[in-house]
Amino acid sequence: MNTITVTKSTLPPYEEFIEKIKPLWDSRWLTNMGSYHMELEERLREYLRVPYLSLMVNGHMALELALQAMNLPENSEVITTPFTFISTTHAIVRNRLKPVFCDIKLTDYTMDETKIEALITEKTKAILPVHVYGNLCNIEKIQTIAGQYGLKVLYDACHAFGVSQNGIGAGNFGDASVFSFHATKVYHTIEGGAVAFSDPAMYESLYNLKNFGIRGEESVVAVGANAKMNEFCAIMGLCNLPEVETHIALRKAKAEWYRTQLLNEELLRLPVYDNPQITYNYGYFPVRFLKKGLRDQVYDALRKQDIYARKYFYPLTSDAVCFKKRYQEVPLPNAHEAADNILVLPLYPELAEKDQERIVKVIRQELKK
Numbered sequence: 001m002n003t004i005t006v007t008k009s010t011l012p013p014y015e016e017f018i019e020k021i022k023p024l025w026d027s028r029w030l031t032n033m034g035s036y037h038m039e040l041e042e043r044l045r046e047y048l049r050v051p052y053l054s055l056m057v058n059g060h061m062a063l064e065l066a067l068q069a070m071n072l073p074e075n076s077e078v079i080t081t082p083f084t085f086i087s088t089t090h091a092i093v094r095n096r097l098k099p100v101f102c103d104i105k106l107t108d109y110t111m112d113e114t115k116i117e118a119l120i121t122e123k124t125k126a127i128l129p130v131h132v133y134g135n136l137c138n139i140e141k142i143q144t145i146a147g148q149y150g151l152k153v154l155y156d157a158c159h160a161f162g163v164s165q166n167g168i169g170a171g172n173f174g175d176a177s178v179f180s181f182h183a184t185k186v187y188h189t190i191e192g193g194a195v196a197f198s199d200p201a202m203y204e205s206l207y208n209l210k211n212f213g214i215r216g217e218e219s220v221v222a223v224g225a226n227a228k229m230n231e232f233c234a235i236m237g238l239c240n241l242p243e244v245e246t247h248i249a250l251r252k253a254k255a256e257w258y259r260t261q262l263l264n265e266e267l268l269r270l271p272v273y274d275n276p277q278i279t280y281n282y283g284y285f286p287v288r289f290l291k292k293g294l295r296d297q298v299y300d301a302l303r304k305q306d307i308y309a310r311k312y313f314y315p316l317t318s319d320a321v322c323f324k325k326r327y328q329e330v331p332l333p334n335a336h337e338a339a340d341n342i343l344v345l346p347l348y349p350e351l352a353e354k355d356q357e358r359i360v361k362v363i364r365q366e367l368k369k
């Protein structure tokens with residue numbers, strides 16, 4: 001039987017991609033803000049309906065440089081969530097800032113906004129929440145707190161491509177939002193990412209930072225990095241963008257199929273898609289098991305059948321070997337509950353119904369044990 005992975009990258013038709021990259025053999029302009037880079041930046045700005053957007057080599061560098069562009073004093077505290085991909089926490093630490101972990105809600109697994117204020121000290125300078133699984137954080141409440149205490153807000157929107165609230169795209173909240181276009185995400189450029197923001201001055205800062213801080217041939221104005229997207233990736237992005245609505249519709253059908261199949265299982269908490277103000281992207285199908293040990297039991301049973309569901313996100317980033325005991329030990333009961341009991345089921349546009357049936361069958365068998 002075929003192996004089923006948690007996701008499978010979408011690709012445009014081979015001939016279409018080959019045709020689109022042909023001009024590069026004449027122009028020989030392969031990177032450094034070429035014409036495809038500039039075109040994709042504009043197409044994504046339109047698609048995400050954001051005022052400004054800076055294209056990056058990947059989501060992680062987008063996070064690092066967005067934080068750097070905020071110019072926070074060294075050792076400032078950044079309130080963040082431990083229930084995320086390790087990249088979020090790395091971006092804080094690599095900027096010589098200190099992560100302060102806030103617990104999450106078990107309803108949608110985003111940062112618990114009611115627990116933020118208790119964590120604020122005079123060293124707090126920013127909040128870095130994550131729209132985990134594409135679930136939007138409580139944007140209004142977070143903005144109110146940030147306003148009250150004069151904090152910057154940077155959203156890790158890597159899971160939220162195409163998500164909107166009341167027609168407003170996920171990239172419009174806080175001071176900036178970061179997207180990832182990694183091959184495993186809902187929309188991809190092989191490797192890629194972007195920062196969306198509303199302050200026009202940030203465009204130049206990020207442009208400089210992603211190109212070594214070079215402003216002119218003889219002028220280096222910032223300690224930058226190299227985070228430029230190359231032209232091959234930009235062309236992949238241009239090919240994938242017109243298909244993303246179709247891909248999301250296919251994901252939706254498959255997510256709803258899982259829901260109808262698993263709805264009556266008492267030991268499971270399924271994702272809900274019933275808020276009429278939200279447009280979802282169906283990027284992930286996280287299932288939380290309500291009995292201790294059951295998640296790992298199902299994970300193992302699926303693996304025996306060559307089905308690779310994933311424990312996103314276990315362990316918490318605060319428990320990573322490189323961070324454990326290095327930062328404050330605030331209790332994070334909900335985050336631990338989520339990390340210990342959630343399994344993300346395979347979900348991608350091409351996922352076959354017979355494969356979904358195989359997955360559900362294994363889960364049901366384990367629930368009966």
Ligand SMILES: *Cc1c(COP(=O)(O)O)cnc(C)c1O
Nearest residue numbers: 058059060085087158180181182
């Ligand atoms: C994918 C991801 C990143 C990093 O993006 P890359 O493009 O892989 O560098 C950061 N945060 C979250 C939540 C992600 O899922």
